[in-house]
Each structure stands twice: as C-alpha cells, then as structure tokens.
Amino acid sequence: MNSFKLTKYNIGRTFIYLILIFFAFIYLAPLYVMFTTSLKDIEEIRSGNLMALPIDPTFYAWKKAWSSACTGSDCNGLAPYFWNSVRIVFPAVIISTIVGAFNGYSLAKWKFKGSEFLFGALLFGCFIPFQVILLPMAKLLGMLGLANTVTGLVLVHVIYGVAFTTLFFRNYYVGIPTELVRAAKLDGAGFFAIFRHIFIPLSTPIFVVTIIWQFTQIWNDFLFGVVYSGSGTQPITVALNNLVNTSVGGKEYNVDMAAAIIAALPTLAVYVIAGKYFVRGLTAGAVKG
Amino acid sequence: MLNFLEKNLPKIVLAPTTIVMVICMYGFIVWTGLLSLTKSRMMPQWDFVGLDQYRRLFANPRWDVAVDNLFIFLILFIVIALVLGLLLAIFLDQKIRVEGAIRTIYLYPMAISFIVTGTAWKWILNPGLGIEKLMNDWGFVGFEFRWLVEQDMAIYTIVIAAVWQSSGFVMALFLAGLRGVDENLTKAARIDGASTIQLYWHVILPLMRPVFFSAIVILTHIAIKSFDLVQALTGGGPGYASDLPANFMYTFTFNRAQIGLGASSAMIMLFGVLAILIPYLYSELREKKS
Numbered sequence: 222m223n224s225f226k227l228t229k230y231n232i233g234r235t236f237i238y239l240i241l242i243f244f245a246f247i248y249l250a251p252l253y254v255m256f257t258t259s260l261k262d263i264e265e266i267r268s269g270n271l272m273a274l275p276i277d278p279t280f281y282a283w284k285k286a287w288s289s290a291c292t293g294s295d296c297n298g299l300a301p302y303f304w305n306s307v308r309i310v311f312p313a314v315i316i317s318t319i320v321g322a323f324n325g326y327s328l329a330k331w332k333f334k335g336s337e338f339l340f341g342a343l344l345f346g347c348f349i350p351f352q353v354i355l356l357p358m359a360k361l362l363g364m365l366g367l368a369n370t371v372t373g374l375v376l377v378h379v380i381y382g383v384a385f386t387t388l389f390f391r392n393y394y395v396g397i398p399t400e401l402v403r404a405a406k407l408d409g410a411g412f413f414a415i416f417r418h419i420f421i422p423l424s425t426p427i428f429v430v431t432i433i434w435q436f437t438q439i440w441n442d443f444l445f446g447v448v449y450s451g452s453g454t455q456p457i458t459v460a461l462n463n464l465v466n467t468s469v470g471g472k473e474y475n476v477d478m479a480a481a482i483i484a485a486l487p488t489l490a491v492y493v494i495a496g497k498y499f500v501r502g503l504t505a506g507a508v509k510g
Numbered sequence: 511m512l513n514f515l516e517k518n519l520p521k522i523v524l525a526p527t528t529i530v531m532v533i534c535m536y537g538f539i540v541w542t543g544l545l546s547l548t549k550s551r552m553m554p555q556w557d558f559v560g561l562d563q564y565r566r567l568f569a570n571p572r573w574d575v576a577v578d579n580l581f582i583f584l585i586l587f588i589v590i591a592l593v594l595g596l597l598l599a600i601f602l603d604q605k606i607r608v609e610g611a612i613r614t615i616y617l618y619p620m621a622i623s624f625i626v627t628g629t630a631w632k633w634i635l636n637p638g639l640g641i642e643k644l645m646n647d648w649g650f651v652g653f654e655f656r657w658l659v660e661q662d663m664a665i666y667t668i669v670i671a672a673v674w675q676s677s678g679f680v681m682a683l684f685l686a687g688l689r690g691v692d693e694n695l696t697k698a699a700r701i702d703g704a705s706t707i708q709l710y711w712h713v714i715l716p717l718m719r720p721v722f723f724s725a726i727v728i729l730t731h732i733a734i735k736s737f738d739l740v741q742a743l744t745g746g747g748p749g750y751a752s753d754l755p756a757n758f759m760y761t762f763t764f765n766r767a768q769i770g771l772g773a774s775s776a777m778i779m780l781f782g783v784l785a786i787l788i789p790y791l792y793s794e795l796r797e798k799k800s
Contacts, residue, residue: 237601244598245615248678251630252618258633270644271634323523331520339528346535348787350735352759352776356545356769357538360554380534383527412519441623443738448764458625462742465629474633481629485622492621496614499621500682 259283259479266474282475286483290476292463293452299480301453302460306440308371309456313378314435320379321386321431322424326416328387329394330402340391346384354381355448362449369451377449378439385438386431389502393427394420426498433495434502437488457484539780546773554769563774572750573775576758579665583754584733586669587676591729592722594673595680600710602681603688613685616678624675628742631671632658664744664752668736671743676732680725687721688714727790734783755779 254271260278261269269276288298328340358377359368367373397420405415446456455463461484465477492499515522549559567573598616602609619627634640637656645653657663691714699713737756740746746753746761753761755775763772 234604237604238606241598241601241606241612245612248615248619248674251627251634251674254634255630266639270647271640272644320527324527327520327523333520336520336524339524342536343527343531346531348731348783349535349539350756350776350779350783352756353542353780354534354538355759355776356554356763356773357541358534361534380530383530387527411516412523437621441625443623443625443741447741448760458623458738461629462625465632465742466745474636474639477629478633481626485626488621488623489618492618493614496617500617 255478255482259286259475259482261475263471263473263475282473282479283483285473286464286476286479290464290473290480291467292455292460293467295452299457299460299464299483302455302457303483305371305450305454305460306457309374309378310436310439313375313382313439314432316375317379317382317386317435318428318431320383321388322390322428323416324383324387325390325392325394326420328391330397330399330415330420331412340387343384343387346381347388351381351444355444359448369449369454371454374445374449374454374456377445378442381445382435382438386435389431389434390424390427393424397423426501429495429498430502433491433498436491437499440488542773542776545770546777548770550770550773552767552769563770564778566771567774567778570771572753573755573758575750576753576755579752580733580754582665583669583672583736584730586666587672587733588726588729590669590673591677591680592725594677595725596684596718598677598681599684599688602685613682616681618678619675620679622675624736624738625742627671627675628739631667631674632743635667635670658744659748661748661751664748668740668743668752668754672732672736672739675739676729680729683721683725684718687718691717723790723793727786730786731783734779755782 250272257273257275258266258271259282260275260280262277262279262281265276286298287300289296290298292299292302324343328336362368362373362377365373365376367376401419402415405419410418440456441458442456443458443462446459447462450456450459461480464480544556545554546563547558547560548555549557549562602612606612635655635658636642637659640655642653642655645655657667695713695717696709699709704712735756736754737760740752740754740757744752746757756779759772759775759779762768762775
C-alpha cells in the first residue's frame, strides 16, 4: 500500500475526481429516475420520492406502455409506433447513406467546374431551419399521394439527410490520396470500378459513422414525424408525446417513464455498442462542416 | 456516346441530388418566402399583400414572447454549456483513470431524443412529486420548485434540460481540442514558470478559439431549431409563456390555419440562422485559403 500523503497535489487530484464523479451522478440521475419510476406502482410513486428505490418492483408499467397505453384516441401502447419507426428508419438510413457515398465520392475525387459550388450549396442544407420547408413539402407529399404515409416520411428523411451523408463521405474521401485514383485510371479502371475496388474497401469506418448518425437523427426526429404522419403512421417520438399528454383516468408517471425508455432504447443501444463512432459522427458533422 | 457517358458520370451521379436540392431546399425556401407575402390562411393563395404578415408578426405579443424566450434560452444555454463543457474537458484531461467510462456517461444524453429528454425532465421537475418532494423528504422542509408551472420561470426548465442533453457534447469537442494541443507548448510554458491556471488561461484557452467558435455555432443551431424539447417539456406553457419561434411557427401554421403568418415566422428564423452562419462560413473559408 502506498501511504497517502496529504500534499497539495493530492488534494487537487481528489478535488478533480470528486467534481467528475459528482457530474457523472448528475448526468446519470435522470436515467436512474426514469428507470426506478417505471418499476414502481402509482401508490409508491405518490408516497415515495424520485431517488427512492422501488420497494416491490413491477413490470406493469412496461407492459402497459408497450401494448395497452393510450396514445390519443387509440390504446394499443407504443408497439405499433415502434414498428412504424423501424419501417421509416431502415429504408431512409440505407438510401441516404448510399446516395451520400456516391455523392461524396464524386465531389471529392471527380471534381468538375462548379462541383465545389454544388457542395457548398448542399452543405447549406445541413443548417436551414426546417420550418422554411415544412409547408411546401407537405404540399408536395400531397401531390405525390404520400401524405400521412410511411413512404412519405422515408422520402422526407432521405431528402434532408443526404446533405449530411454527402458531407460525411466527401470529407472522408478527400483524405484518400488522389494518386490512387490516377493510377487506377491509367490501368483503365472507370468511375464505378475505382469506387468499387479502391474506395469501398477503405470505407467501413465512414459507413459506420454515417449509418449511426442517420439512425439516431431519424429515430429521434419529431418535427417531420408530427407534421407528415397520419393517425396510423406516427413514429415513436410522436406517439410518446401523445401518450404523455393523454390523460385518460389518472396520470401514470410509471407508464410515461417506461414509454420514454422504450423510445430511447434503440439509440441508447447504438451508443453503448458503437460509442466511438457516434462521437466521431457528432464531431465530423460539426467541426469539419 | 459511351465515352460521353463515362466522362460525365460524376455529373450524372450528382444530378438527382442536385435536382432534388434545387427544388426541395431552394425552391421551397422561395415558395415559403413568397407565401409569407400573401394573405394565405387555411390554404395557400397568391394575393400579395407586401410585408403585411411581417407587420402582423411583429405586432403579435405571442411572437414577442417567443423571440424573448429564444434570446434567454440561447444565451443561458450557450454560456452554461460552454463553461460546463470546457471545465469538464479540462478536468478529464488530467490523466484520469476511468476517463473512458466518465466520458461515456457525460455524452449519453446526446443519443436520446429531445422528446424523451423532455418527458424525463417533465417528471423530474413535477411540482408536486418531483425534485420538490425529494428535497422535502430529505429534510429541506418548505423547499419549493415549481418552475414548470410558473409563467416567468418555465423557459428556464428548457435551459436545464437542454444543458443536460448537450453539455457532454461540448465537453467532447473541447476534449478533442485539448488533445490536439502541442505538448512542447505546454512544456515551454511550464519551464517559463507558468502555474496551471496561467497555463490554461494564457496558453491553452486562446488555442481553443476554433472550438469555441464551432461549439457556439452548433449550440445556436440546436437552440434555434429546438421545437421538440419545448413541445415535450412544457408544451409551450403555461399559456404560451415558454414558446420558442419554432413552436410559434408550428402552432400558427398547423393548428390555427394562419399559414401566411406561419411562413413569415419561418422566414425570420431562416434569416436568424443566416446571420450566424454566413460570418462563420466566411471565416472558415478565409482560414482555409490563407
């Protein structure tokens, strides 16, 4: 055992650790509160407090949140909306990622007159407040017969996601030496062959980053979901909001919390499994913008 | 023919995105801009009335509240998130043993949607059963905390939840910046006898300028777009006391059938973003060129 001397250095270190741990508790507290509340019954919620552990844990709230809680007028829980979100997220992520990969490759390695301008114009799309496109997009979806459909939401997410995916791939591919492209061209390889044989094998990290980013963005979206979905096609964020604001009978905070965790689980799981790539996406989208 | 195709493949690949972008971004912005100059209510119609909608907008007390709220929210959210993020990053950069775990904990709220964050904090800040009751149970009898239902305080609950959600991200930005500082610089400063505080204040913080800059742009962007958080946490209430411009736009466009007015509020939001974005992009581009 090292003897612990009360030096200035040690006091400083202890102080730093205390601060860091204190904030770790602060950041974790809401998750803890959500989880413990979801395991209590309503009596215990009323008599106990936020930090108290559940005395007699029950999964009542989870079952109800998943399959029988009311979200507005119908009472089938979050399950149908969870699957709506899944049906929106998967095609939207796949399409926007593939389009972004091709765009990024073209913009990074096949520059032509005006390609930089095009990139700038597209980049702008990452920043516009979507309020300026909400109404005309609703009109367009109506004209295409896609109002209030899952397909319509997929389309919207693809259109406004491509700006980000293109940015990610373009910035990644800029870092791959152009000499590789030149050499392959001399060997007679074309646009697609070079992409397929040189770029794709190098692209795993950026695909992971982009897919995680898009998954999180689209799963967590509320604005497009609330504007462009109908009663049967709402994504889970909209359903959660409806569930919390529907008060048939008494307010069941435990059900609210279980529902919130269910809505957060997929993105939390992605974060826990692939946190490194998640952070990289945040900073790539942000700093290099 | 084939040769032509091969030569123009990059352009052909980019063509669909370009067309969609021109229509669905720039075309739509023009469409909304034009709509804001008409007296459209339920349905778009093209009777132009000049800047009438903007006059109505600025005369609307509810818009006033939303804009004031945005400034309160913007300033507090950015300042608190920056200070907290920077301090945590500096502390975490002191060769901390469980750095990875702590970083993961600080950052996880960023993976959660604003709707979930709002739902959670709505419960935590619940006037009867939330923090207030916790403090009372812990012996602070008479402790009151009912910001969620107080007109003047509701907007600050939005700040709390938004800081909780985003400060970890700011921490990650600064941490990446701190890791990029040249060690020779810090060593040189140490040899010159600089104390830790002097080192950070005079040497390292000035180097973090670009990080401050990006963080401010991103946080501003999050703040101006914040719609979901308000919707989930306060619903804009009590009354419309905690509305932000995005909520104003949504309410007037989709619930109140005043789409001309809604369009004008959307355009003002766009101008707000541009006012911040253009100087940022300008300085970024200039830096790259030099």
